[in-house]
Amino acid sequence: MSKEAEKISVLQRIKNNPVSVPYGVLVLTFIISTIASPDIFPTYSNIMNILRQASIVGVVSIGMTVVLLVGGIDLSVTSIMALTACLLADMMEKGAAAGQTGIMAGQVVLVLILGCLIGLINGIIVVTRKLEAFIVTLAMNMIIKGVVMVYTKGAPGGKVTEFWQNFGSGYVLGIPCAVILYAAAMIVFLIVLHKTVYGRHIYAIGSNAEAARLTGIKVNFNKIMAYVLCGFTAALAGVMLMARVRVGEPNGSTGYDMDALAAAVIGGTAMSGGVGTLAGTLAGVIIMAMVNNILNLIGADPNLQSLIKGLIILVAVIFQRKEK
Amino acid sequence: MSEYALEMLGVTKTFSKVTALDNVNLRVKKGEIHALIGENGAGKSTLMKVLSGVYKADAGTVRINGEEVSIKNPRDAIDKGVAIIYQELSLVPELNAIKNVMLGQEKNTLQIINTKKENEFAKEYLDYVSRGSIPSYKVPVKSLSVAQQQMIDIAKALSYHSKIIIMDEPSDSLTNSEIETLFEIVRKLKEDGITVIYISHRLEELFALCDRVTVLRDGKYITDTDIADIDKDWLISKMIGRDLKDTFPPRHRSRSSETVLEVEGLTGERFKNVSFELKKGEILGLGGLVGAGRTEVLRAIFGADKHSAGTIKVNGEEAHINHPNKALKYGLGFATEDRKSQGLFLNQGIQDNILAAALDKVSVSGFMQSKKEQALAEKYFGELKVVSPDMDKLCKYLSGGNQQKVVLAKWLASECKILFLDEPTRGIDVGAKYEIYLLMDKLVQEGVSIIMISSEMPELMGVSDRVLVMHEGTITGELMTGDFSEENIMKLASGESVA
Numbered sequence: 001m002s003k004e005a006e007k008i009s010v011l012q013r014i015k016n017n018p019v020s021v022p023y024g025v026l027v028l029t030f031i032i033s034t035i036a037s038p039d040i041f042p043t044y045s046n047i048m049n050i051l052r053q054a055s056i057v058g059v060v061s062i063g064m065t066v067v068l069l070v071g072g073i074d075l076s077v078t079s080i081m082a083l084t085a086c087l088l089a090d091m092m093e094k095g096a097a098a099g100q101t102g103i104m105a106g107q108v109v110l111v112l113i114l115g116c117l118i119g120l121i122n123g124i125i126v127v128t129r130k131l132e133a134f135i136v137t138l139a140m141n142m143i144i145k146g147v148v149m150v151y152t153k154g155a156p157g158g159k160v161t162e163f164w165q166n167f168g169s170g171y172v173l174g175i176p177c178a179v180i181l182y183a184a185a186m187i188v189f190l191i192v193l194h195k196t197v198y199g200r201h202i203y204a205i206g207s208n209a210e211a212a213r214l215t216g217i218k219v220n221f222n223k224i225m226a227y228v229l230c231g232f233t234a235a236l237a238g239v240m241l242m243a244r245v246r247v248g249e250p251n252g253s254t255g256y257d258m259d260a261l262a263a264a265v266i267g268g269t270a271m272s273g274g275v276g277t278l279a280g281t282l283a284g285v286i287i288m289a290m291v292n293n294i295l296n297l298i299g300a301d302p303n304l305q306s307l308i309k310g311l312i313i314l315v316a317v318i319f320q321r322k323e324k
Numbered sequence: 325m326s327e328y329a330l331e332m333l334g335v336t337k338t339f340s341k342v343t344a345l346d347n348v349n350l351r352v353k354k355g356e357i358h359a360l361i362g363e364n365g366a367g368k369s370t371l372m373k374v375l376s377g378v379y380k381a382d383a384g385t386v387r388i389n390g391e392e393v394s395i396k397n398p399r400d401a402i403d404k405g406v407a408i409i410y411q412e413l414s415l416v417p418e419l420n421a422i423k424n425v426m427l428g429q430e431k432n433t434l435q436i437i438n439t440k441k442e443n444e445f446a447k448e449y450l451d452y453v454s455r456g457s458i459p460s461y462k463v464p465v466k467s468l469s470v471a472q473q474q475m476i477d478i479a480k481a482l483s484y485h486s487k488i489i490i491m492d493e494p495s496d497s498l499t500n501s502e503i504e505t506l507f508e509i510v511r512k513l514k515e516d517g518i519t520v521i522y523i524s525h526r527l528e529e530l531f532a533l534c535d536r537v538t539v540l541r542d543g544k545y546i547t548d549t550d551i552a553d554i555d556k557d558w559l560i561s562k563m564i565g566r567d568l569k570d571t572f573p574p575r576h577r578s579r580s581s582e583t584v585l586e587v588e589g590l591t592g593e594r595f596k597n598v599s600f601e602l603k604k605g606e607i608l609g610l611g612g613l614v615g616a617g618r619t620e621v622l623r624a625i626f627g628a629d630k631h632s633a634g635t636i637k638v639n640g641e642e643a644h645i646n647h648p649n650k651a652l653k654y655g656l657g658f659a660t661e662d663r664k665s666q667g668l669f670l671n672q673g674i675q676d677n678i679l680a681a682a683l684d685k686v687s688v689s690g691f692m693q694s695k696k697e698q699a700l701a702e703k704y705f706g707e708l709k710v711v712s713p714d715m716d717k718l719c720k721y722l723s724g725g726n727q728q729k730v731v732l733a734k735w736l737a738s739e740c741k742i743l744f745l746d747e748p749t750r751g752i753d754v755g756a757k758y759e760i761y762l763l764m765d766k767l768v769q770e771g772v773s774i775i776m777i778s779s780e781m782p783e784l785m786g787v788s789d790r791v792l793v794m795h796e797g798t799i800t801g802e803l804m805t806g807d808f809s810e811e812n813i814m815k816l817a818s819g820e821s822v823a
Contacts, residue, residue, distance in 0.1 A: 196690050197683045204680055207669035214628055214666055215681045215734065216652035274671050 018275075021319055022267045022283035025312075029287050033294040040297055048176055054289035055182035056244070058282065059237040061260035062189050063119075063230030065281045068264055069193075069206045070226045071273025072126060072133035077234035077260065079144035080118055081253035084111045084238025086148055089158025089248030101162040112235045118144065119231020123224030141257075148250050158248035168243035178240050185236065189229075190278050202226060206273030262309065263288055266316040287312065326390025329354040329519040330375075330406075330488055335384030337370055344370040345381070348545045350538050352488070354389075357510060357520045359530040359551070362540035363563055363725075363753030368523050371540070372490050376408045377401040388488070407481035408490040411497075413473050415480075417466035421458065422446040424465055425480045449479040453509055471502035478509060482518075489513065490521040495529060496751065499614045507533050525751065526780075527556050541565055564755050571754075572786035573762050576769055580604045583640065584773050585742055587625060590634030594620045595797035598634070602742065607764060607774045609788030611781070612817045617797040618777045619661060622744045626651045626658045638742070652681060657740030659731045661747040661777070663724075667731040670720035674712060675701040677719050677730050681738035704733035709759065725756030732763065743767065745776045749783060761787055781810045795819040 014020050033041045040046055060077050067074045091107045092100075122140055126133045160168070167177045193199040201222045204212040213219045238253065245252055263284030269276025288309060295305050330352040337345040345367045352358040362368050373379045375386065377395040386393055388404055395401045401408075415424045425446040431438045450461055453475045458468065465473050474494060481489050491510070495503045510520055510533060522534055530537060531551060538548040539562045546562050585602035595617035602608050610618045624631040627645035636643050638654045645651050651658070660666040669677055678701045679686060686696040698715075705715055708729040712722065719730055728748065735743055745764070749757040764774055764787060778784045784791055785808040793801050793816035801816040812822045 191691075195692050197687050197692065198690065200676070200680070200683055200692065203672065203676070204669050207671045208665070210666050211668060212680070214626070214648050214658060214660060216647075216649040216738075217680070218647070218649050274669070 018268045019277055019280040019283065022280050022287070022316070025266070025316070026283045026287050026290075029290050029294075033290055033297075036294055037297045041294060044174075046293070046297075048171075048174070048179070050286070050289045050293045051179045051182075052176040053292065054285045055176070055178040056237050056240050057256055057259045057263060057288070058182045058285040059185055059233050059240060060256050061263045061281050061285055062185055062278060063233030064257075064260040065264045065267075065269055065276060065278055066189070066193070066202065066226045067133070067230045068261075068269045068271060069202050069273055069276055070223050071206045071209065072223065072226065073137065073261070073271070074119070074122065074227060074230045074234075075134065075137040075257055076118065076122060076141040076144060077230065077237075078253040078255070078257045079141045079148060080115050080231055080234035081238035081241055081256060082148045082250050083118075083144055084115055084235045085242035085245075085252060086152050086158065086248035086250055087111055087114070088239060089160060089242050091158075092161050092164070093157075093159040096159045096161050103163045104161055108239060111239065112232060115231040115233075115235020115238070116228045117231070119228040119234075120224065122231065123227030126227065127220045127223045152248065152250045154250060156247045156249045156252075160242060160246045164239075164243040165246055168240075168246060178244065181236075181240065185233065186278060186282065189233075193278060198222065198225070203274055206275070208274070259288060262313050266313060284316075326387070327353055328387070329356075329389060330521075331385075331387040331390075332371070332375065333385050333387070335371065335374055335386075336382045337374060337379060338382055344543050345374070346543045348384070348540065348543070349548075350545075351548060352519055352521060353536065355514055355517050355519055356535040357514055357522055357533055359534040359537040360521055360523050360540070361525075361527070361530065361537060361559070361563060362546075363755060366540040366563075366753075367543040368540055369492070370543075372408060372492065372521070372523070375401065375406060375490065402484045402486070405485065405487035406490070407484055407486035407488070409474070409477050409481055409492065409494060411493045413470075413477045415465050415473055415477055418464050420463055421450055421461035421465055421468075421476045421479075424476055425449060425483050427480075429483070446479070446483065449483045450476065452482065453479045457505065469502075470497050471499075471505065474498070474506070475509065482513075486518070488519045488521065490523070492523045493525065493751070494522070495524060495526060497614070503529070525753070527559060530559075531556065539563055560754055563753075571758070571782065573758065573765055575789070576765055577607075577789060578605060578769070584638065585625075586637040586640075587621075588635045588637070590621065590624060590631055590636070592620060592624045592629065592631040595624075595794075598794075598797075598799055600792055600799065600802075602773050602775060604773055605768045605771050606789045607768055607776055607787055609784045609791040610775055610777045610794065611779075611784050611791050611813050612794035614779060616794040616817065618794050619746055620797075621794070622658065622746065622775065622777065626656055626744065628658070652738060652740070655739075655741035656744070657681070657735035657738055657742070658744040659728075659735055659746065659748060661750060663727050663731055667734075668719045668727055671718060673716045673718055674705065674710060674722075674730055675715040678704050678715075678733045678737050681734050681740075685737070685739075700737055704737050707736070708733045708763065725752045725759075728752055728756070728760065732760070736767075741772055743772055743774050745774060747777055747779065749778075749780075781813055784813065785810075793817050 064074060064077065088107060088111045092104060095104050122137050125131060126136050170177050172180055193202065201217050204217055205219050205222055209219050241252055242248060264276065264281045266284035266287060267280030269281060291308055291312065292305055295308065328351050332350040335345050335348045348367060348371055350371065360368050370379065374381045377397045377400050386395060393404055395404060416427065422443055426442045431441040431445060447461065458472050458475060465476055494506060498506060513520055524530060534551050536548060536550055539546040541563060580603060582604040583601045584604045588599050590598040598621050612618050620629065623629045625636055627647045627650055636645060643654050645654065664670060669680065679697055682700060686693055686700055701715055710726050710729045712726065719727060722730065749760055768774060776788065789805065791803045791808065791813065792799050793813055795817055796819065800819060801822055803812055815822050
């Protein structure tokens with residue numbers, strides 16, 4: 001092949017790659033933001049700040065993407081986050097009183113398992129009763145939110161051990177700890193989705209569940225697992241949120257569900273399942289964090305943020321429609 | 325006045341770089357039944373979509389009754405008297421017959437629907453088509469048979485005062501007696517001066533029904549002629565561009581006495597007491613009318629549906645198959661009739677589809693091995709001669725024949741030993757059909773055993789080593805090669821016995 005032809009084929013591949021659009025938007029957002037705020041926006045510390053803000057939504061969006069890929073949705077992530085954060089902060093308060101300053105791994109694992117269990121219940125109800133995931137997880141969200149509210153009486157409480165305080169605000173090698181955790185979670189789930197049999201099954205189920213079943217794929221089991229994974233990432237995000245605000249805040253997770261969903265959709269994930277990638281979702285997450293950041297930097301009316309986010313989502317969806 | 329109801333001259337249509345129609349002509353005389361044939365991908369559907377305003381042609385003229393027209397959209401086509409009955413009927417399943425006919429042309433005064441007027445108007449057309457064969461116009465159409473729904477769709481087309489009606493593969497999902505009824509309706513339309521363009525893969529039908537035929541191949545116009553002047557072989561040679569000596573390949577069988585699958589007293593919702601054996605290396609045909617319970621039996625054996633009684637033995641060992649996943653472990657494979665909704669992952673590439681049932685062969689403890697993946701997929705991609713520039717192409721963009729090849733490749737890659745094929749050549753053109761028959765012959769030579777459901781009698785007799793016929797959920801008879809005849813199969817299929 002001549003160099004010229006190679007060039008064309010590379011361009012062609014970029015054009016045909018479904019994540020090209022979100023990454024194009026990402027670059028565009030970066031350029032516009034740099035022009036709007038040349039002194040602060042493109043600095044290292046600001047970029048790290050953006051990434052840190054993105055990391056919690058990012059972790060939620062991983063599980064959300066998996067659930068969307070099997071043709072489902074999970075609206076219970078915010079209350080899972082709130083439950084995890086409040087419960088863990090409460091346990092840590094007791095731990096801290098007893099002089100503990102460390103990671104408190106046992107308790108952390110416990111709340112992560114709790115997240116998985118809620119996902120498991122979501123999945124079992126949706127799959128075995130063949131119900132709409134939208135309604136089931138919406139109800140689950142209200143139920144758990146109610147539990148959290150009763151448990152905390154609606155007020156922030158608990159303490160965070162030193163380790164997690166450091167995690168929430170600290171850096172390793174100049175990178176915020178939360179970002180490192182997000183990156184690790186991304187790597188694990190990228191492998192799960194693209195390099196494992198389970199990942200193949202996820203895409204097959206989302207693409208055509210009946211064909212998948214007749215191909216011998218255990219559709220129900222794999223679908224339930226997707227909700228379990230989503231519950232897990234939501235709980236992990238809850239831990240990160242707690243570390244960041246240094247308290248168990250029952251209302252602190254508001255909006256994360258829709259942000260995660262929006263990030264996945266901006267990244268090219270189809271609500272109907274089977275289409276989408278975590279790489280795309282990553283772009284969606286960063287785009288949204290960047291927009292928040294630049295609007296703050298230029299001192300825009302904070303109420304404008306919602307409007308701009310909404311516009312970005314609309315434009316993204318309109319573009320994807322055209323792609324097909 | 326022109327002799328032609330419709331003339332499409334020099335129609336050209338390209339999609340990005342692919343030329344779907346290249347200077348195509350179609351001339352349909354007034355009041356005739358005109359067959360439009362060609363292999364899959366020949367351009368029939370594209371041409372009809374140009375006519376019905378779905379696509380806009382790059383070049384060419386369309387004349388209706390000698391008058392040049394430009395059809396901008398489907399609504400425009402209807403206004404100009406052209407209606408199309410798609411294979412997937414365009415009815416709203418929840419609405420009744422009358423509301424379906426009136427959809428988009430509701431009789432109303434200030435948005436208030438005049439039910440009485442609607443009933444009268446719709447009933448006229450429904451009666452004309454159904455002649456009493458639809459029990460009620462007031463039940464949701466989804467509770468009616470496919471044939472009855474089709475009648476309603478035709479009534480809907482007539483209610484637009486259409487002068488040209490296009491039928492796209494109308495007989496595909498009908499039983500033989502329903503096809504007869506359809507023919508009567510089409511002939512009646514002709515008597516009343518309506519021009520019909522009839523698209524079908526079943527060449528026998530064209531000779532029974534149509535007056536003239538236009539042949540397309542690879543997006544080009546080949547010929548048009550009176551049906552009376554030609555025969556089937558000539559037509560096939562025009563369609564595929566070469567002589568096709570044999571419709572079915574010769575059999576190379578070494579059927580052994582070894583029983584690989586034994587079904588005893590299998591009973592389920594739509595079949596009862598079904599018993600049979602499948603020998604190693606044979607093709608067992610399963611004949612009968614649509615709805616006789618053939619698919620249901622295979623689905624039950626495969627674990628896709630539950631059964632209430634009976635035993636299944638694979639290689640002499642009793643098998644409890646409660647999920648297709650188990651069926652795969654016993655070496656079973658099932659290429660379903662409806663490829664798009666049950667067989668393929670349309671939004672995924674060819675490679676992912678081929679490997680879907682063989683992931684354990686290309687992974688190590690749950691992790692995919694991309695080199696192995698590519699090697700295995702390439703093997704069957706090549707063996708089945710799937711026509712595509714690469715294996716990344718999404719399956720939704722493949723033709724029917726190539727889609728079926730991908731489905732078969734999936735099962736071959738799973739290395740199944742017992743393969744169920746449900747209408748394996750439905751909606752596939754003649755050339756690809758022959759390739760699939762060749763493949764089946766090769767598979768049984770390699771020791772695979774096949775059960776094939778087919779509603780096409782020539783295929784059933786031309787490919788099978790033995791035929792079982794079902795009627796209303798039970799097996800009514802078994803025919804060996806020597807006893808194969810359409811008459812025998814028909815008798816068994818309608819519940820009579822064979823002498």
